[in-house]
Amino acid sequence: MADYQAPLSDYQFLLRDWLQIDEHYQRLGLGEFDFELATEVINQGGKFAAEEVAPLNRNGDEQGCTLKNGQVTTPEGFARVYASYIENGWNAMLGPAEFDGQDLPYSMAIPVHEMLNSANLSWRLTTMLTESAVLAVSRHATEPLKQQYLARLVSGEWTGTMNLTEPHAGTDLGLLSTRAEPNPDGSYAITGSKIFITGGDHDWTSNIIHMVLARLPDAPLGVKGISLFLVPKFLLNEQGEPDALNAVNVGSIEHKMGIKASPTCVMNYDGATGWLVGEPNQGLACMFTMMNDARFQVGLQGLGVAQAAYQGALTYARERLQSRSPQGIRQPECKADAILYQPDVARMLLTQKALTEGCRALAMVYAQQMDIEKYADGANSQQAHKVIEFLTPICKAFMTDMGLEVASLGVQIFGGHGYIREWGMEQLMRDVRIAQLYEGTNGIQAADLIGRKLIRDNGDRLAATEKLFSEIVDKIADEGNRSLAADVLREWQEASSLCLSMSAAESAGAACDYLAYSAYCLIGVLWFSMADCASGNGHEALRNGKRKTCAFYQQRILPRKEAHRRAMLAGCDSLLALSGSEFDYL
Template sequence: MPSYHAPLADFQFLLRDWLKLDKHYQETGLSDFDFELANEIVAQGAKFATDVVAPLNRPGDEEGCKLKDGMVTTPQGFASAYKEYVANGWNAMLGPEEFEGQALPYTIAVPVHEMLNSANLSWRLTTMLTESTVLAMCKHASEELQQQYLAKLVTGEWTGTMNLTEPHAGTDLALLNTKAEPQDDGSYSITGNKIFITGGDHDWTDNVIHMVLARLPDAPKGVKGISLFLVPKFLLDDHGNPATANSLSVGSIEHKMGIKASPTCVMNYDGAKGFLVGEPHQGLACMFTMMNDARFQVGLQGLGAAEASYQGALAYARERLQSRAPQGIQQPNEKADPIIFQPDVARMLLTQKSLTEGCRALSLFYAKYMDRERANHEDQQAADVLQFLTPICKAFMTDMGLEVSSLGIQVLGGHGYIREWGMEQLMRDVRIAMLYEGTNGIQALDLIGRKLTRDGGKMLQSTYSAFAELVNDIHDGEHQSRAQALLDDWRASSADCLGMDAKDVAAAACDYLAFSAYSLLGVLWYSIADSANRTDNKVMAESKRKTCAFYEARILPRRDAHRIAFKAGADAILAVAGSEFDYL
């Protein structure tokens, strides 16, 4: 199993030298925070991730979850690690202070979340969805529900889930059938079946709070007739403690390709008591508060897996002796040279490194705008940037996670395919990230269909301006001119999509998202390389400059192929139909 080491030096560089965290906190009104405090919290998060959570990763994958007598049990050590997590306040990082949260900036929490995903993606999932539940309740739940449930969700005494999917209704929630019948006491009776429910039951806490989409009797057809309900596993007594079991149960645990240590449940609601969250028939808007947060967090899963895979591949490549390097003997006292000196292996490692570190910068750039949006809800640019980048972060960072974890297996050769080395688990685990919280194809349609064309380019302009600020801060004239040209070209090509019809938009979606991601990562890399010129860590500075050059020469050209593809129209895609697919 690869040994995970938190990339603290990279976090320190990105937060202090590139993101200029102290200046960011002053401008955002977060004057109680500074880089030194952020660095200390991130370092402590690294210790928890590496010492407590990471050692459970492979054993958890081997053991998996069990359902017996209606109760779900997670792998040995998972529940105790969660109790330590809660006791140390990690679950409360982002929660509001009035409900026992710490209200830390996202620029502090995001690095911790990335490290947890690298250490143990299965373990991280349940805490991730609890945070999303907290967001939805803060924004949409009544004061009474907040007083009853929110503090215990914030602290982690209870966990939360997201219940959308039904056997016949995945992406198309208009097909959703779960029913909600009003009761005389103001509650609702929830009846229906949900599938793919992460953390639907477990042995971590004494209550699980389900956020369930359902239809009221008078609901209009389609997505406009969906409402959101809070449905606890146990109903509360007069003192706010779990008491009576609600009428819900776990039908089964899904048997999955990966994330085997995460309980993915089929949930049955048989007249369970639920409570309306938000307004009737507005459930989808409420749920999107959860989903947009979860989509970015899923992007971090791709990033976390990529970092873990890169570390495993790098360690192996330094130790594995095979043949002599074509550029000349590197270790004359050995029978062969380490494979890291083979150009093809170096190519794979640098592909891993440039994509992983580029996406880490993207995640922190996103976190910066999350800080701004939370500090000032009137900051329209921040809101626009977050909306535009959310599908890019979710889709590209998970696509990248699969590519990087696949390369990790390739670097190890046959050993990468053997379970005991741990590299294949990373690939199995991260594969789901391209599917849940909206498949990456859906993310691409969201980006080009909603965030670009339907918006008329306003979010595009806000995002352009945000990246232009980075370009303006580049000192090196050559890097600045290349970054500006790249950014301008991205905006111009994006604007070409505004005149497309619905058919061509749908056909262009995935290639447009990839084109955008490679372009924006290129801008980030020019900015990162320039900031590296002013860091005290000379080895890192040289590494960043050379990795930027590799990205420019070897990865950035991918965008040109994606641009050709997204401008090609839909005809070639739709030309094949019916029996032409299989000649029958």
């Protein structure tokens, strides 16, 4: 498989021309940031991803992780490259400045995160969850806990985990049974088991900080009785250094379909010492600080794998000579033409390109809104927050669905070679499959979008999102493209309004189709916008590529929305009629 190359030209276009990032930073009062600095960060991040992280991907999948004497060992080279990662400050990009973070805008850091996912999804996972733990501790922990743990989480000297799932409690966290008993010194004794814990143990750092959901003795039933606790692998001595091993151990590591180089652990807590984060019985709200960040980051995993699959497929399609092109000989100097010129291969490549670059544009719109939420004044920050909440389930679910589709197309373009281990395409397909499952399955994301973010909100978040995309449409200079984009946006808003009156059962039945429908419409608007913006770009290949890919999206991808619209508005009688007996004869 071809070596990974960071999509730097596309990011330069998105930041400088499309998002006009200099003006964006100036509006937010971020005078120390500009396009030149963003380019340098992204270029160096791409270099690190391509030269340091990507070469570990194949061997990491081959070696996997091992558990011996209670200690997890990751594949060769993983710990070494992580040490280089934190030494060069990459882990601290988004960390708060008061705890030695760089406090970069999200629009600078998100491209680096995508590239790390492209390079090596297994390796990226542990750093991703550490960033989410930083958010939870910085927003909800007491000052003493921040002083003890936050700077080292920000730097990456210590890593963080998210401990939610139990064998009997997955989506329904109200069923979790891990207990937290108060100790005389104000700490708590945590007892219980958690499963599917990414980075639960490894050989990268001297300490691992677990963020654990558990119940206090007098906690109410259900999700209203959950609290969040910080539980370190090693307790700290008076100097703040890791000392005695806490009563937490690894029961086993999972043997998985993909991401084999990421240690996914069963964690057992046997009276382990932990400290309350946030208020008692408010743990789920605190944990959602981590989860919402992680959901968008999981969406970036789909995008990152899609980019890697697209690159590999494109390189192969240019090099693989088979037959002659049906539109005439394209490479007379060769015995056959490259399969790139076969219409069906072109269809698959353009589908990969249209979905990948469309989702990258959506991710950067999301990153821009995160900048506004963080740095802008009250009204603008609140507006951006509403958009982020509406787009989070779309980014998580659609980008990961898209990642699997693009990876599958990559296997198809390679033909039989795509199914063979040595080419790397099948690994991408195996690795990305988990992204549709963790941090809430994509069905849960869809239910959250239509049930909470649309109907329960009475369309308030919808209105904020429609306003943002209307502003994007208004900036399209070409009258034809602007009209087409406006039509798509208007249709989406009208169909969304029809969903507001759905019952709980109807919305549950329509959820997945509504999410996909929304994604195809909104990304369609972004494609019309990008094609218009690129029309004056001096990079001929980029200019033509955006224009032609937009036309392909309009003709071949955007029509998918019609099937989803019809399905979501068809009612749920066929679903509600299910009794179970329909399957008995199987």
